[in-house]
Amino acid sequence: MKRFLIILLLPIFASGTDVLLERVPESGVQPQIVTTSDGTLHLVYLKGEPRGCNVRHVTKKPGATAWSTPHTVNSTLGSAVAAGTIRGAQIAVGKDDSLHIVWNGPGGKQQPAPLLYSRSLTHGVTFEPQRDLRADTQALDGGASVAASAKGEVFVVWHGAPADSGPGEINRRVFILKSTNNGQTFAAPKIANADDPGVCACCSLKAFVTPSGELLTLYRAARSMTQxxxxxxxSRDGGETFQHRDVGLWVVNMCPMSSASVITTGKNTRAAWESEGRVFTSLLDTTSDAVAVSPDKARHPALAINSRGETLVSWSVGTGWQKGGQLAWLVLDSGGKPTSNRGLKPGVPVWGFTAAYAEGDRFVILY
Incomplete structure (x- = not known):
């Protein structure tokens, strides 16, 4: 309760920044967006049957008023999963504006779910045939993530169980695959949390490479049934060693099927996540406090930063299994303080959540 009071007691500053709402093309769900060096927006989303859908990709160049014609990323049709809201595609920009996309595939009783990856070296004009990177790891569940650097490093990060492990979340580990040649080949999977076991089975994680080259990963631990x-x-050495610290505490005996968001500008990196049924945000340094920006029933945060240095935090409200809901947002000023620019609107579809991007000093929320 103390964290929630922090946000209510902070002074509220006025903000005249426009926040526009935009439906995902083709009425798709689970949008994820990145920007390449020329200012082009690259948007991926899911379209089709919830348990066997496709990853779609569109672009919008600076000054354009419409998205490009959609095309399918996955080379095997129906090989993505929208059900559960946390297993969809994540995208990263790498060397020479290459695009790297990872997603969970559907599994069955006799066939483990695959961890699928594709890349584009043609700025999204074409994508290579999808590859299953799961290797011999087991029990793929919560959504995987991908991060890339301008040096040609690509990191695919997911959680699962080693091949010889027993059941239970305490036996789950965070795995990392690293490529040093821009996704052409990957080394063998490496366990990143061997000294801190336990991962919440059906929560997604978020990986990110900062401008200084640090590899950051946010994930929900499960060191006990209620933690x-x-x-x-x-990792400050390219995925060789790892340090851990908790940034959002939650004592609850369930898996919340949650996701997180990370964004950087200049020297600052900001994250947003769900804890205690609310969305929290903080700079990822050792001195900044996490503050709640939402009331209850808030999920799946997204972040965007505009030309003024303001930050938009958007999230879903009241969504759940086979249940849509509302979208909400709050704008933080350039110093990270909440403004009066906040809103709540209906429209988040089943299996959907929001993404956000900036056009100059205004924000756009995709839902």
Whole structure:
């Protein structure tokens, strides 16, 4: 309760920044967006049957008023999963504006769910045939993530169980695959949290490479049945060693099927995540406090930063299994303080959540 009071007691500053709402093309769900060096927006989303859908990709160049014609990323049709809201595609920009996309595939009783990856070296004009990177790891569940650097490093990060492990969340580990040649090949999977076991089975994680080259990963730990803290895992040596610290505490005896968001500008990196049924945000340094920006029933945060240095935090409200809901947002000023620019609107579809991007000093929320 103390964290929630922090946000209510902070002074509220006025903000005249426009916040526009935009439906995902083709009425798709689970949008994820990145920007390449020329300012082009690259948007991926899911379209089709919830348990066997497709990853779709569109672009919008600076000054354009409409998205490009959609095309399918996955080379095997129906090989993505929208059900559960946390197993969809994540996208990263790498060397020479290459695009790297990872998603969970559907599994069955006799066939483990695959961890699928594709890349584009043609700025999204074409994508290579999908590859299953799961290797011999087991029990793929919560959504995987991908991060890339301008040096040609690509990191695919997910959680599962080693091949010889027993059942239970305490036996789950965070795995990392690293490529040093821009996704052409990957080394063998490496366990990143061997000294801190336990991962919440059906929560997705978020990986990110900062401008200084640090690999950051946010994931929900499960060191016991009731401990569901958000953990920040940091590697400063290209995925060789890792440090861990908890940034969001949550005592609850369930898996919340949650996701997180990370964004950087200049020297600052900001994250947003769900804890205690609310959305929290903080700079990822050792001195900033996490503050709640939402009331209850808030999920799946997204972040965007505009030309003024303001930050938009958007999230879903009241969504759940086979249940849509509302979208909400709050704008933080350039110093990270909440403004009066906040809103709540209906429209988040079943299996959907929001993404956000900036056009100059205004924000756009995709839902």
């Amino acid at each position: 569901r803290d958000i953990t920040l895992m940091t």
